[in-house]
Amino acid sequence: MSEPGNSNSKYAWREVAAHGLPKRSAPERAADFLEIYGLYDEATAREQASRCIQCPNPSCVNGCPLCNPIPQWLLLTAEGRFLEAAALLGSATNMAEICARLCPSDHLCEGACVLEGISSSVAIQPLEQFLVEYAFAHGAVSTATAPPNGRKVAVVGSGPGGLACAEQLARQGFAVTVFDAELVPGGLLVNGTPAFRLEKTVVHRRLEVLRRCGVKFQLGAQFGDKLTLNQLAEDFDAVFLGCDWRRARVLTVPGAELKGVIPAVTFLLQKTTPVPLDLSPIDVSGKRVVVLGGGDSAIDCARAAIRYGAAEAKVVYRRGAEEMQCGRQHYESAFEEGARFFFQATPVAVLGDSDGRVRGLRLVRTELGPADPGQQRPFRIVRGSEFEIEADWVIPALGFEPMPCPASDDFAGLTRNKWGGLAVDAHQMTSRPGVFAGGDMVRGPSLILESVRDARRAAAEIHSYLLGQTTGV
Numbered sequence: 450m451s452e453p454g455n456s457n458s459k460y461a462w463r464e465v466a467a468h469g470l471p472k473r474s475a476p477e478r479a480a481d482f483l484e485i486y487g488l489y490d491e492a493t494a495r496e497q498a499s500r501c502i503q504c505p506n507p508s509c510v511n512g513c514p515l516c517n518p519i520p521q522w523l524l525l526t527a528e529g530r531f532l533e534a535a536a537l538l539g540s541a542t543n544m545a546e547i548c549a550r551l552c553p554s555d556h557l558c559e560g561a562c563v564l565e566g567i568s569s570s571v572a573i574q575p576l577e578q579f580l581v582e583y584a585f586a587h588g589a590v591s592t593a594t595a596p597p598n599g600r601k602v603a604v605v606g607s608g609p610g611g612l613a614c615a616e617q618l619a620r621q622g623f624a625v626t627v628f629d630a631e632l633v634p635g636g637l638l639v640n641g642t643p644a645f646r647l648e649k650t651v652v653h654r655r656l657e658v659l660r661r662c663g664v665k666f667q668l669g670a671q672f673g674d675k676l677t678l679n680q681l682a683e684d685f686d687a688v689f690l691g692c693d694w695r696r697a698r699v700l701t702v703p704g705a706e707l708k709g710v711i712p713a714v715t716f717l718l719q720k721t722t723p724v725p726l727d728l729s730p731i732d733v734s735g736k737r738v739v740v741l742g743g744g745d746s747a748i749d750c751a752r753a754a755i756r757y758g759a760a761e762a763k764v765v766y767r768r769g770a771e772e773m774q775c776g777r778q779h780y781e782s783a784f785e786e787g788a789r790f791f792f793q794a795t796p797v798a799v800l801g802d803s804d805g806r807v808r809g810l811r812l813v814r815t816e817l818g819p820a821d822p823g824q825q826r827p828f829r830i831v832r833g834s835e836f837e838i839e840a841d842w843v844i845p846a847l848g849f850e851p852m853p854c855p856a857s858d859d860f861a862g863l864t865r866n867k868w869g870g871l872a873v874d875a876h877q878m879t880s881r882p883g884v885f886a887g888g889d890m891v892r893g894p895s896l897i898l899e900s901v902r903d904a905r906r907a908a909a910e911i912h913s914y915l916l917g918q919t920t921g922v
């Protein structure tokens with residue numbers, strides 16, 4: 450084996466086996482809500498980083514919405530220069546420790562790595578986590594900001610995009626206030642994510658960094674109530690609109706209105722948000738739970754149901770395991786913890802009892818068509834293949850669709866794009882001067898990193914707009 454960190458070796462990947470993060474046993478982790486992974490130690494981090502062959506045209510970078518300079522910080526990591534690597538990583542993204550836990554890396558950087566398919570991709574996400582934790586442990590996460598420049602910016606939405614924009618601007622000396630309708634900052638992706646994937650302490654630690662950079666939060670501020678765009682535009686020099694702005698696809702088969710059918714978002718919010726919600730209790734203990742869908746939310750629901758004592762947690766997906774949109778490790782972890790999967794099946798009806806409560810599902814088999822690059826495989830229903838399964842709770846996790854922006858007076862003057870979202874120019878600015886936008890409101894349901902990319906670009910453009918200087922993103 451080559452010496453760890455011998456970055457001159459182009460062939461370390463042949464000699465160094467890929468290792469994922471250490472993982473707690475399935476019975477242990479299914480009995481609590483803590484994160485399931487540990488961290489690399491320093492020697493393993495160097496060794497794993499040394500597997501990168503430093504491609505001259507790195508496909509991992511092209512696979513990252515932020516064009517994160519992955520090979521550069523991998524090289525520094527392989528050389529044991531962890532703080533330099535962490536600083537470089539931190540300059541290219543925001544809250545890398547959160548993105549590394551939630552991004553679908555096997556569909557992005559790791560999936561694009563040239564070693565994927567030949568061997569195993571470089572462990573980019575685990576190394577990101579290692580570097581951020583190393584930086585926190587060594588007091589090297591900067592909260593330095595430029596001197597105050599006298600300009601005030603309002604950021605609406607405290608999801609990953611809003612937080613990224615706020616951090617970028619605060620570090621440049623702007624007085625930033627983040628507004629959010631919810632009482633807990635972090636947005637849907639963070640608040641609706643179970644702790645076994647993202648512990649709240651990780652989020653709180655990052656929020657504390659932002660607070661120490663001077664970012665202020667006004668929570669429970671509902672748009673259209675006391676918070677209006679006109680008022681923000683009057684009170685602040687610029688506004689960034691970065692709200693979670695999406696709606697869950699609904700189940701439309703007969704019986705979808707029965708008691709016991711609950712959207713994934715509702716289930717996850719009730720099980721993950723640390724504040725009381727105005728929702729009826731969803732008690733899955735000892736019950737049969739069937740989740741519909743193949744994305745990360747579906748897997749989150751199944752794994753959360755197991756932890757809340759469900760007797761069964763089944764996931765029904767209309768395509769095959771290979772076509773699921775969720776992270777591969779997420780799926781494997783769910784299976785290890787006891788979730789069971791019905792592939793190539795789709796519901797045609799939710800079945801109810803005499804009290805109007807769910808008692809099961811009628812499903813039908815599907816057949817997949819040929820794969821088409823860049824497209825999801827088509828499927829068709831197999832006639833005469835209907836069958837039934839029992840269920841006490843049915844949780845549709847069918848993804849999200851774009852939600853047109855409100856037609857209130859506030860927003861009425863803003864130019865819309867073709868689906869009713871906000872149109873922005875090349876500077877991320879809406880048709881109203883000084884009002885910028887990104888993420889869901891502009892592009893529809895977005896990946897975390899797409900929202901962060903829009904937000905970083907908007908922050909750079911706000912700087913340029915207010916101070917007449919270009920900062921780059």
Ligand code: SF4
Pocket residue numbers: 500501502503504507508509510519520561562563564571
């Ligand atoms: Fe390294 Fe893989 Fe990126 Fe190539 S594609 S630079 S091997 S991480």
